[in-house]
Amino acid sequence: MDMLWNGWGDPAKAAPLPDSVTGLLRDMLGVKPRTTPSLALDDIGLPADTAEPAALKALAEAVGGEAYVRTDAESRIRHTRGKSTPDLLRIRAGDFADLPRAVVLPGSHDEVLAVLRACSAHALAVVPFGGGTSVVGGLAPERSAFVALDLRRMSGLLELDPVSRTAVLQPGLRAPEAEALLAEHGFTLGHFPQSFEWATIGGFAAARSSGQASAGYGRFDEMVLGLTLATPEGTIETGRAPRSAAGPDLRQLILGSEGAFGVITSVTVRIRPVPEVRVYEGWRFASFEEGAAALRRLAQDGPRPTVLRLSDEVETLIGLAQPDAIGAGLTQGDAGCMAITGYEGTAEDTALRREQAAAVLTACGGTLVGTEPGERWAHGRYSAPYLRDSLLEVGAFAETLETAAYWSRIPELYAAVRTALTDTLTQAGTPPLVMCHISHVYENGASLYFTVVSAQGEDPVAHWEPAKHAANEALLAAGGTISHHHGVGTDHRDWYVREAGPLGISALRAVKRRLDPEGLLNPGVLLPTD
Amino acid sequence: MDMLWNGWGDPAKAAPLPDSVTGLLRDMLGVKPRTTPSLALDDIGLPADTAEPAALKALAEAVGGEAYVRTDAESRIRHTRGKSTPDLLRIRAGDFADLPRAVVLPGSHDEVLAVLRACSAHALAVVPFGGGTSVVGGLAPERSAFVALDLRRMSGLLELDPVSRTAVLQPGLRAPEAEALLAEHGFTLGHFPQSFEWATIGGFAAARSSGQASAGYGRFDEMVLGLTLATPEGTIETGRAPRSAAGPDLRQLILGSEGAFGVITSVTVRIRPVPEVRVYEGWRFASFEEGAAALRRLAQDGPRPTVLRLSDEVETLIGLAQPDAIGAGLTQGDAGCMAITGYEGTAEDTALRREQAAAVLTACGGTLVGTEPGERWAHGRYSAPYLRDSLLEVGAFAETLETAAYWSRIPELYAAVRTALTDTLTQAGTPPLVMCHISHVYENGASLYFTVVSAQGEDPVAHWEPAKHAANEALLAAGGTISHHHGVGTDHRDWYVREAGPLGISALRAVKRRLDPEGLLNPGVLLPTD
Incomplete structure (x- = not known):
């Protein structure tokens, strides 16, 4: 099921406020009823600025067919921005400035690599898209010509090792699907953020998510044992051992990279027995x-x-x-x-x-x-x-x-x-x-x-x-970090740059330049563009 | 006290084997008595290839006086290589190919930065030196003109926050000294590797040490909440919060960097109450x-x-x-x-x-x-x-x-x-x-x-x-990592490169080039030189 295009979740679960609350909001906070009518999805006229035919052809070849490259208005609208309140307000107001030129659905790591090559050839930026639940502008790059890389076809449980208690998950798996697949083997991941019903494994890793049961199960970045990253320059595989003294921890360089270094195509996680x-x-x-x-x-x-x-x-x-x-x-x-x-x-x-x-x-x-x-x-x-x-x-x-x-x-x-x-x-x-x-x-x-x-x-x-x-x-x-679990995106970027300091940011930009020399990946998200 | 120059630890604690064991070694393993006499420290004639006078002058200015720049034979010998068995065998055999040109003792973060500038000006590489206990060739750079940067003067407990249970330690603190300082406040670090009596806080962080009580207290990299890194290009400070979703974890890029990215000048650690x-x-x-x-x-x-x-x-x-x-x-x-x-x-x-x-x-x-x-x-x-x-x-x-x-x-x-x-x-x-x-x-x-x-x-x-x-x-x-807690150094580097993969290594080299463009820091340790 697709998420409500201009709000959250399953439209059937919408819960209008009782009149009494509306009255209280009016009396206490001065809330006035909205006067502009809501926009309907079918009424929206979009600019016809999809990707060029040659680019669409190259993308279709990369992902095994035209069915996996979408340029219809609804697909593009559903991949516009995330779910922060400003995101919702803008889309409800008909502001479609951040529309992707196309939505591309790769089916494998190799297809992701092929998409990155096609985008390089056709000067298109790439925004990895999981559940679309970013609340920090993580899906709104600073470049108008981009495609949304929707990972929903990559939603399998690839391996499960009950002795080591590890599982290899694909990035497009939504959390409830991941839990269901693990539960068949008696295991749980234990990651339950508020976005649980919609967010994906790849998104959790890219944005260093933390769930409501983190006191017991840990943060998502603590659950991750290995990652595969597809970049324009090739592949990085991490996580030979749960812990190692072999150099800096490359996993922790990919976790929190928010699509700016590459596309996470598999995540090896720690799993635990389903609680009694x-x-x-x-x-x-x-x-x-x-x-x-x-x-x-x-x-x-x-x-x-x-x-x-x-x-x-x-x-x-x-x-x-x-x-x-x-x-x-x-x-x-x-x-x-x-x-x-x-x-x-x-x-x-x-x-x-x-x-x-x-x-x-x-x-x-x-x-x-x-x-x-x-x-x-x-x-x-x-x-x-x-x-x-x-x-x-x-x-x-x-x-x-x-x-x-x-x-x-x-x-x-x-x-x-x-x-x-x-x-x-x-x-x-x-x-x-x-x-x-x-x-x-x-x-x-x-x-x-x-x-x-x-x-x-x-x-x-x-x-x-x-x-x-x-x-x-x-x-x-006051000594806080700019984000504990929502991430940086574009909304927090300027403060993040101050928090990490100029040399720290510069080191990360050196990594980005090595992995993404043309700056195709989520430009302006996490790190400033040149 | 200085460690035994050609072996381990306190010479007073040497424990000769009983004759019965010597006999068993002979009978079971074919061990034959050594015939070459042991070299005495005083008998060693060293090449007079210390750093140039202008360089020594610049180094003395950087660290506040000539007393903190040493070129005597004993100082240089005591900063030659680490404590692997091949290291000991080589030094016992009179192989002094890896002697530093001088030993420099900075007293502060700013003095470390000044030393890096002086070394840059005089084309000297820099090998950070804590306890000197590396067993992986971490102190033997692939460049003959280098100075050993001995951090022993930076051995204080800078801050202790009993509410947050954190402490800021200087890198040259040996583990027993750190434990003694923390114990005055009722706390322990809980890090007890076999090298405990000699190794330093900075070395633990640089090499991702793991102690014998890691099941309870965690690995050293899990104890670290913040780090300060002095590099030829400036300073990186990390660790505003214990956990964050603000980007990749820069702490985990510095941990395990083995002196190749910079010199760790302070470490904020998690502390726990001294056990009853x-x-x-x-x-x-x-x-x-x-x-x-x-x-x-x-x-x-x-x-x-x-x-x-x-x-x-x-x-x-x-x-x-x-x-x-x-x-x-x-x-x-x-x-x-x-x-x-x-x-x-x-x-x-x-x-x-x-x-x-x-x-x-x-x-x-x-x-x-x-x-x-x-x-x-x-x-x-x-x-x-x-x-x-x-x-x-x-x-x-x-x-x-x-x-x-x-x-x-x-x-x-x-x-x-x-x-x-x-x-x-x-x-x-x-x-x-x-x-x-x-x-x-x-x-x-x-x-x-x-x-x-x-x-x-x-x-x-x-x-x-x-x-x-x-x-x-x-x-x-068989699926193992090249090191769980000794590190990479020069001894494991070629296998580490295979473990991390060409693109992973390339990303780390991009970081190194940004922080250490002249390649002064521990050349050949961790990462191959160009």
Whole structure:
């Protein structure tokens, strides 16, 4: 199934907001109903600027037939940009400036290499396309003549080694398909980001994804043991051994390269037995600070839950409240902060960890609320993007951003980003609701995930830009990284360049020039063009 | 204290072999007493080819005085090559072909940058020198005009963040000094390789070291959160956050770069509380295969001991036997295989993990031998290099090599390397004793560490070369990596190039050209020179 072209996910799962919420948005945030009607896919007239016939012919030869080279309007629209809120707002407003000239569907590593040769011959840039879920401009290159390289035909489980607990997956596999294929052998990958239902294995690797169960299963970059990369200059294969002292780790040069160094054509991952038991529960803390200290203690001294997250006061209220109660709850403000702890594994192991963790959380001031908040979280864990669509539909603006830092910097980082977002949007006349949670924990630090809801303002895209800019400045100043798991794309690139420093960026550009001397691959994504 | 110039460690700790062992070596392996007398440090006449006066002046200016630029014979000899057996044999034979032209001791990051500028101006290559413990030719560049950059003056603990559990260490800190500084604050790094007593923080990072407690504390590359690199083109600083999705992980490009990309001038590491309890014990298995399956089960399903290793049958016999009993034991052959399990942490945590692991090991066929073998292992964990010196002294040859692979490849890898070593040395007329242990375990694989003892043959250096060559070929063919924790250096470079592949190597050379355009840094180490 294809994702909704101008929003998120399966159109059948759309969840319109109750009128009561619409009313609250109006009263609290000044949200006004949208007046422009929504564009219908069939009504869109596109420029006829597809790739030249000779290029299309070469591409068709590269991928084994014309059926795998698409230039129809719908295919091109469905491969335009990603799923950030500005992406959705622009496409809903009929802005098709970032349309690909064609969509190409290779079926193998060798076909990817052949596509790269054809694109070189015809001066077309190449944007690798998995689930299309980038929220950082990772699919909007700084070059108008490009093709989208849709990897959906490369969606197999190539090998599974139950002794070593490894599997070789193709890049176009969506996460649920990968889980289903692994489950046939009794294994799981354990990677469950919010984009789970749509995102692909190749995308996870290219963008250093991190899932909601990262406390237990690790980040995606920690799951990767080997990668195959197709570049205009040939192939790189990595991962002869799980760990090695043979030079710099080339896997970690490909992970996070966001299609700018090559196309990831296979990923060898660590797999684990399907858990016997999955249990999620809620714990309440008096404050974000108290809750964060409890999470830190578990992350540093164990036992480590599989899922570990903590909402701040505002997010807790919004999360707890039934729609009708939001207004009352927000003014009441005594809900504290809700943490979700989850345990997955054998019955024995989960029971022991749960008991040990409960002792630690209690000692840190937490109160067990029971499994209901955990089950509610698990039930809705992939639904936030649907909620965003509904908010956009009624004239509200909703977007997220995230960062990470060392534990000692977390309080400052939290305050700095909140303040930057609140001040900027308030000054623009659209005071926001800013919510935050600790989404991933490590021994040495954690990530903060912010959600912002406000009125859209006159120009919804322009309205967000200064707030996002201010948040990026604030988080760099407070010691955060520009992205903990969304990636760099084009949206974060200028801040990423500052974070990595001129010589670090220059070293990466040297790698890019060696692998992609003509600059065909995702130009302007991750690294500035020359 | 300086390390023994032509052997290992503290001369006061030398442990001559009992006559009974010398007799066994003679009878079993055909070891003949050495006839050439040992060279004395004072008797060595060196070529007077130090760096030019203008270069020495520039270097002295770079490091704040002539006292920190040394050209005396002893200093130069002490910075010649590393501590592989061929290194020791060559220096004992008076082969000083790899002498540095001077030894330079910078005191800060800025002084390192200044040294690099001075070396550029005077066409001198630079070999970063920490503990001098490389066993892979990492200190023997392919250029005769070079200086050794001894980092011993940069040996401080710069910062310690007890909340985030991080510390910033200078590269010249030896591991025991680092542990002592951290212990003052109640923390440990937990990195205990066999070279622990002499090796440095910078060297661990540059060579991707792995310690004997890696099952619990992780490899050194997993402990590193940030690095500062001084290069001829400027500085790279990495590690704003413990984990990030902001591009490829530059830390993992510097780790394992072996001085070829720059000089590591600070390392931010993860630290942990000093354990309350340390307990090590021995488990006996009927066979290496049975023991390996037990280790794999702990590595994959837990609980994870802090130390986990398994000797094969031959190493078990040698390890168990008192000198007088070796001969009898080897023919007897019923000792099975000894595993060492160690637990470090709080009293409660170690007791629980030990109990749970005991249940798993028993279920896998293991028999608890008690703490005596564990204590004996812990007592002798850093002494093998002393034993090697004694073996070399009586005319025996002793060397080690190591590799890693996925679990399913381990049996084939083990057999292939053993056979290659045994066949090559037997054909050369010096049939060896080949011992092996699993030295490090991961969910998806393990490392194998081989020790070889034989007679020295006519030319001890030449005698080893074909065996090492055959082992390298065998391990690559059987799916192993050319090094799990010793590194690449010059000795493994040609196999490393095959392992990483031409395009991977080419990408790394592009990085090197950007950071070190004149090729001053460790030329020929890690990467081939142009």
